[in-house]
Amino acid sequence: MDNGSAPPCVVLEAVKLVKRFGTDSPPAVDGVSLTVSRGEILSIVGPNGAGKSTLIQILLGLLVPDSGQVRIFGVDVTQNRRRIAHRINYASTDLSLPFSLTVQENLQVFSLLYDLPDRKRAVSEMLEELDLGPLSSFRVGRLSTGQIARLGLAKALLTRPEVLFLDEPTATLDPEVAQEIRILLKERVKRDRMGLVYTSHNMREVERLSDRILLLESGETVATGTASELCARFGANDLETVFIKSMEHARLNRG
Amino acid sequence: MKIIDRNSPQGISKVGIVAGEDRESPSPGLLAWRPIAGILLRQLYLYKRSLPRWMEIFYWPLLDLLVWGFLTLYLRQGANMIPGTAQALLGGLLLWDMLYRSQQGISVVFLEEIWSKNLYNLLVAPITPFHVIGGAMLTGLLKVALSSGVAIVLAYFLFSYSLFSLGVSLIPFVMALLVMGWALGIMTTALILRFGQEAEVLAWGVIFLFQPVSAVFNPVSVLPPGFHQVAFFVPASHVFEGMRAVLNGKGLPWNELGWAFLMDVVYFSGALYLFHRVLERARRTGFSLKLGS
Ligand SMILES: Nc1ncnc2c1ncn2[C@@H]1O[C@H](COP(=O)(O)OP(=O)(O)OP(=O)(O)O)[C@@H](O)[C@H]1O
Numbered sequence A: 001m002d003n004g005s006a007p008p009c010v011v012l013e014a015v016k017l018v019k020r021f022g023t024d025s026p027p028a029v030d031g032v033s034l035t036v037s038r039g040e041i042l043s044i045v046g047p048n049g050a051g052k053s054t055l056i057q058i059l060l061g062l063l064v065p066d067s068g069q070v071r072i073f074g075v076d077v078t079q080n081r082r083r084i085a086h087r088i089n090y091a092s093t094d095l096s097l098p099f100s101l102t103v104q105e106n107l108q109v110f111s112l113l114y115d116l117p118d119r120k121r122a123v124s125e126m127l128e129e130l131d132l133g134p135l136s137s138f139r140v141g142r143l144s145t146g147q148i149a150r151l152g153l154a155k156a157l158l159t160r161p162e163v164l165f166l167d168e169p170t171a172t173l174d175p176e177v178a179q180e181i182r183i184l185l186k187e188r189v190k191r192d193r194m195g196l197v198y199t200s201h202n203m204r205e206v207e208r209l210s211d212r213i214l215l216l217e218s219g220e221t222v223a224t225g226t227a228s229e230l231c232a233r234f235g236a237n238d239l240e241t242v243f244i245k246s247m248e249h250a251r252l253n254r255g
Numbered sequence B: 001m002k003i004i005d006r007n008s009p010q011g012i013s014k015v016g017i018v019a020g021e022d023r024e025s026p027s028p029g030l031l032a033w034r035p036i037a038g039i040l041l042r043q044l045y046l047y048k049r050s051l052p053r054w055m056e057i058f059y060w061p062l063l064d065l066l067v068w069g070f071l072t073l074y075l076r077q078g079a080n081m082i083p084g085t086a087q088a089l090l091g092g093l094l095l096w097d098m099l100y101r102s103q104q105g106i107s108v109v110f111l112e113e114i115w116s117k118n119l120y121n122l123l124v125a126p127i128t129p130f131h132v133i134g135g136a137m138l139t140g141l142l143k144v145a146l147s148s149g150v151a152i153v154l155a156y157f158l159f160s161y162s163l164f165s166l167g168v169s170l171i172p173f174v175m176a177l178l179v180m181g182w183a184l185g186i187m188t189t190a191l192i193l194r195f196g197q198e199a200e201v202l203a204w205g206v207i208f209l210f211q212p213v214s215a216v217f218n219p220v221s222v223l224p225p226g227f228h229q230v231a232f233f234v235p236a237s238h239v240f241e242g243m244r245a246v247l248n249g250k251g252l253p254w255n256e257l258g259w260a261f262l263m264d265v266v267y268f269s270g271a272l273y274l275f276h277r278v279l280e281r282a283r284r285t286g287f288s289l290k291l292g293s
């Protein structure tokens, strides 16, 4: 690959990803290419079943694409995921953490799994940052769905990832906590120059948070750009309208 | 929510190129102890507060011990009992339990991760599945030590049977059984990951498939012809044959031990290979179970 032509500080580069789950089923991801730079927030947006979660799993190296390539810090994640695994992290509303462990114990376990330096401090700082202090001795089984999502985020941010993947991080959060999480994520992105890839069905949130947006439909990229670029292109006032128009457009195009 | 400012450990990368591998700490090596300790710690935390889990460690082994112990009391009253039968029965029982616990130890660790929807978190972490297996083996070892420890002591006081009458040969016997248990535990885990939660019954049942051909309580020679051949390929059958030889004062049967460990190597490498294949497949197809949900 010609690294010299890549834009500054690209940390993640995906080229022409294709993934089918069965030979006769349509591709879940179909020819998607994307890049993420340091300090950049890329949102992946699209209807249910568009392939967002599948795409994220390919980017993480958990799922092998049928064709195409993913490089994080120049390392092919399909082949050498372990070389960069300590520099990335992931949280998803589909996941949880062990129910019978407390919030604090779970973070301690992950601080060991990631072999973090100064584990005690890392955990207590994370508890504070995500307002989990009062819940630290609660078993996960006793937490609400939104609290579990916050713990998932704590687990993901604990390791100070340079590239973070979040699959619908705010889907189960109340508006106030969601807003706090957005501020926290923005701060992390700015301060640590973390690259963030995330999905959401909340268009107002996507509009406010993202530097760039990738519209996905039936596994294909419909459009990419900043919120205002997309609004201009689809003659819309907000992202919600862009979403609806672009999806109609994509379906019409496919016939 | 408070944002804590801490000097970012990762330096800002060189501008203008794809950011390279500029972060200091490398990914943990295959034999790194911290990830393994992490898995072990997670299991220890589970036991910190859970009375049922503690009971599970002691409950079955102790009940088994009582049932079989009482039987040996009865047998001892009989005049025409073959000498050493009681010892062989109790020895067989205590050793069998180690095999059983060691298999369960592995399967339960993985099932626990699946139930709690945590498997993806582990897959994303900079560890390999073999770290998880390592942690599970250690966990199993601790559980075996606890439950067998108590059972051995009780067998001594209640039924005046000492497993240590097997002498130093006990060490290789136990090792051979633990390894077989680990191998079966890894195999059942692989099958659960491959076929989803319906295969969970395997975790509890597979060991009993091996019991009849393990010659736990009876010599291999009494098995019907077909079973006879199968038993040869089961590490445990060699251990239990060896145990009876020692009890009959024949000394350490090196050939039985040799076969037991050879079969162990075959089982264990087969299990790791199967596990590896299942994970490789899952990376192409996605996991068949929507892990835990
Ligand atoms: N493991 C799998 N095996 C088979 N098909 C799958 C698997 N995972 C996803 N799919 C299919 O791939 C397509 C994309 O699914 P995916 O979960 O990526 O969508 P999504 O955009 O994340 O949707 P949502 O907004 O509902 O989360 C769907 O048609 C889904 O049925």
Ligand SMILES: [Mg+2]
Residues within 6 Å of the ligand: A052, A053, A054, A167
């Ligand atoms: Mg999804």
